[in-house]
Amino acid sequence: MSVPVIAGLGTAQPPSASQDELWEGFFSRHFTGTTRSLAQRIFANSGVTRRQAAVNPLLEDVSDWPTERRMRRYQVEALPLGKEAVGRALTAAGLDAGDIGMFIVCSCTGYATPGLDILLARDLGMAADTQRMFIGHMGCYAALPGLGAASDFVTARGRPALLLCAELTSLHIQPSSARVDTQQIVSHALFSDAAVAAVVVPGGPGYALREVTSVTDTSTADHMTWDVTDAGFRMGLSPKVPQVLSRHVRGLVDDLLARHGVTSSEVDGWAVHPGGPRILNVVERELALPPEGLAASRATLDEHGNCSSPTVLLILDRLGRSTPAARRIVMLAFGPGLTLYAALLDRQE
Numbered sequence: 560m561s562v563p564v565i566a567g568l569g570t571a572q573p574p575s576a577s578q579d580e581l582w583e584g585f586f587s588r589h590f591t592g593t594t595r596s597l598a599q600r601i602f603a604n605s606g607v608t609r610r611q612a613a614v615n616p617l618l619e620d621v622s623d624w625p626t627e628r629r630m631r632r633y634q635v636e637a638l639p640l641g642k643e644a645v646g647r648a649l650t651a652a653g654l655d656a657g658d659i660g661m662f663i664v665c666s667c668t669g670y671a672t673p674g675l676d677i678l679l680a681r682d683l684g685m686a687a688d689t690q691r692m693f694i695g696h697m698g699c700y701a702a703l704p705g706l707g708a709a710s711d712f713v714t715a716r717g718r719p720a721l722l723l724c725a726e727l728t729s730l731h732i733q734p735s736s737a738r739v740d741t742q743q744i745v746s747h748a749l750f751s752d753a754a755v756a757a758v759v760v761p762g763g764p765g766y767a768l769r770e771v772t773s774v775t776d777t778s779t780a781d782h783m784t785w786d787v788t789d790a791g792f793r794m795g796l797s798p799k800v801p802q803v804l805s806r807h808v809r810g811l812v813d814d815l816l817a818r819h820g821v822t823s824s825e826v827d828g829w830a831v832h833p834g835g836p837r838i839l840n841v842v843e844r845e846l847a848l849p850p851e852g853l854a855a856s857r858a859t860l861d862e863h864g865n866c867s868s869p870t871v872l873l874i875l876d877r878l879g880r881s882t883p884a885a886r887r888i889v890m891l892a893f894g895p896g897l898t899l900y901a902a903l904l905d906r907q908e
Contacts, residue, residue: 561713561714561717561761561762562761562762562767562768562769563709563710563713563714563759563760563761563767563768564759564760564761564762564763564764564765564766564767564768564907565706565757565758565759565765565766565768565875565904566651566652566653566654566719566758566759566760566763566764566765567647567648567649567650567651567652567653567654567757567758567765568647568648568651568755568756568757568758568872568875568876568879569643569644569645569646569647569648569649569650569651569755569756569757570644570647570753570754570755570756570869570872570873570876571640571641571643571644571647571753571754571755572611572640572752572753572754572863573611573612573613573615573636573640573752574611574612574615575609575610575611575612576609576610576611576612576615576617577608577609578602578605578607578608578609578610578748580617581602581610581616581617582599582602584616584617585616585617585620586598586602586616586747586748587599589616589622589732589735589747590735590739590744591735594739594744597741597744598744598747598748601741601744601745601748602744602748604836605745605748605749605835605836605864606833606835606836606839606857606860606861607748607749607751607860607861607864607865608861608862609861609862609863609864610750610751610752610863610864611751611752611753611863611864611866612729612751612752613636613637613640613727613729613730613752614632614636614727614729614730615729616729616732620732621729621730621732621791622732622733622734622735622790623734623790624790624791625789625790626787626788626789626790626791626792629669629730629731629791630669630670630671631671632730633668633669633670633671633727633730634669634671634678636727636730637666637669637675637725637727637754638675638678638679638682640725640727640752640753640754641664641675641679641723641725641754641756642679642682642683643754644723644725644754644755644756645679645683645721645723645756646683647756648721648756648757648758649721649756649758651758652719652758652760652765654719654758654760655684656680656683656684656685657684657685657686658718658719659685659686659689659718659719659720659721659758660689660690660712660716660718660719660720661689661690661691661692661708661709661712661716661718661720661721662676662679662680662685662689662690662691662692662720662721662723663676663691663692663693663694663705663708663709663720663721663722663723664676664679664691664692664693664694664722664723664724664725665693665694665695665697665701665702665705665722665723665724665725665868666693666694666695666701666724666725666726666868667695667696667697667698667701667726667785667792667867667868668726668727668728668730668731668792668867669727669730670695674693675693675723675725676691676692676693677691679723690712692708694708696785696895697868697894697895697898698783698785698867698868698894698895699832699834699865699867699868699870699871699892699893699894700773700832700868700871700892700893700894700898700899700900701724701867701868701894702722702724702755702757702868702869702871702872702892703771703773703871703890703892703900703901703902704771704773704900705722705724705868706722706757706759706768706771706902707771707902708720709721709722709757709759710759710768710771713759713760713761714761717761718761719758719759719760719761720758720759720760721756721757721758721759722756722757722759723754723755723756724754724755724756724867724868724869724872725753725754725868725869726752726753726754726866726867726868726869727752728750728751728752728866728867729750729751729752730791731791731792731793731794732747732791733747733790733791733793734790741798742794742795742796742797742798743793743794745796745835746794746796749834749835749864749865750794750864750865750866750867751863751864751865751866752866753863753866753869753870753873754869755869755872755873755876757872764907764908765906765907766875766879766888766904766905766906766907767904767905767906767907768902768903768904769819769902769903769904769905770815770818770819770902770903771900771901771902772811772814772815772900772901772902773811773898773899773900773901774807774810774811774898774899775896775897775898775899776803776806776807776896776897776898777896779797779799779803779896779897780895780896780897781795781797782796782797782799782800782803782897783795783796783797783800783894783895783896783897784895785895800834800838800893800897801837801838801840801841802841803897804838804841804842804845804893804897804899805841805844805845807899808841808842808845808846808891808899809845809846811899811901812846812889812891812901815889815901815903816889816903819903821887821903823846823847823848825887826887826888826889827885827886827887827888828855828878828885828886828887828888828889829846829848829852829853829855829856829888829889829891830855830856830871830874830875830878830888830889830890830891831853831856831871831874831890831891831892832856832865832870832871832874832891832892832893833856833857833859833860833865833870833874834865834893835860835865836860838893839853839856839857839860842891855874855877855878855881856874858877859873859874859877870892871890871891871892874890875888875890875904879906884906885906886905886906887903887904887905887906888903888904888905888906889901889902889903889904890902890903890904
């Protein structure tokens with residue numbers, strides 16, 4: 560039986576702005592009173608230098624928009640971004656849209672029916688019998704269960720699958736009149752927009768997907784939330800999240816590697832979702848990684864911010880394009896639940 564392989568990745572991002580520009584041009588006025596000095600410190604220590612926005616607050620303030628208007632704009636902006644990422648992934652894999660047997664879309668920042676899965680399948684010319692799956696509200700870790708579902712389909716059917724993660728967090732800046740807390744400031748300082756697509760095929764060159772695994776600590780379900788409000792989606796991000804990760808990440812990774820007879824020293828690529836600098840520091844400490852172990856994750860946070868579900872795929876793309884390219888990779892992502900997901904990949908020619 561052929562092992563499922565990531566044969567092509569494609570990325571697409573809207574225009575970027577520097578963190579300093581975003582602070583000076585918008586957020587320094589958005590946060591007022593005693594909150595402003597706290598927000599300035601959080602922005603300065605976010606680990607982010609640049610990030611991307613389909614709806615740039617320097618040009619267009621959506622913070623007072625109702626959710627309905629934000630959802631209409633989501634369709635307008637997400638469709639071309641998703642199409643660009645998918646087109647690049649298909650080209651990298653040497654396939655046409657008509658070759659895809661299953662199309663999986665992950666997104667938690669916009670909802671409509673017909674959704675991106677239907678509209679992109681139509682516009683790109685996918686076959687009428689292409690199966691589709693939409694994964695919503697899993698947040699930052701959604702790419703990994705998405706890869707798991709694609710892998711299972713490829714293994715069972717022997718046909719290619721396509722995963723698209725597309726997020727437009729820029730649509731969910733909260734009103735300046737809303738209750739402002741540290742969690743809101745952190746989310747406004749970190750989040751960014753992107754779309755990344757991955758083609759998974761039965762065998763061949765690329766990154767073989769050996770296993771996807773997870774653990775969920777439901778006793779901390781309130782630590783990370785994403786609530787639909789009348790003014791967009793509101794993020795809840797407890798400062799206790801790194802503490803919860805510290806309890807679970809080592810066991811999750813050790814068990815995954817042990818099942819495949821691998822030690823952490825044999826992993827030369829770590830694609831760890833950069834939920835923020837503290838998250839990366841905790842993972843580095845708990846896994847006893849060398850100083851350069853999370854260089855790709857930190858560089859992605861620096862250049863792109865936290866793009867939610869596409870971010871771990873951006874890091875995978877960076878590791879695959881490095882010189883030399885990483886041979887064995889562990890992917891880690893975290894999100895509501897509180898949930899930790901991990902995957903093991905190795906490069907085959």
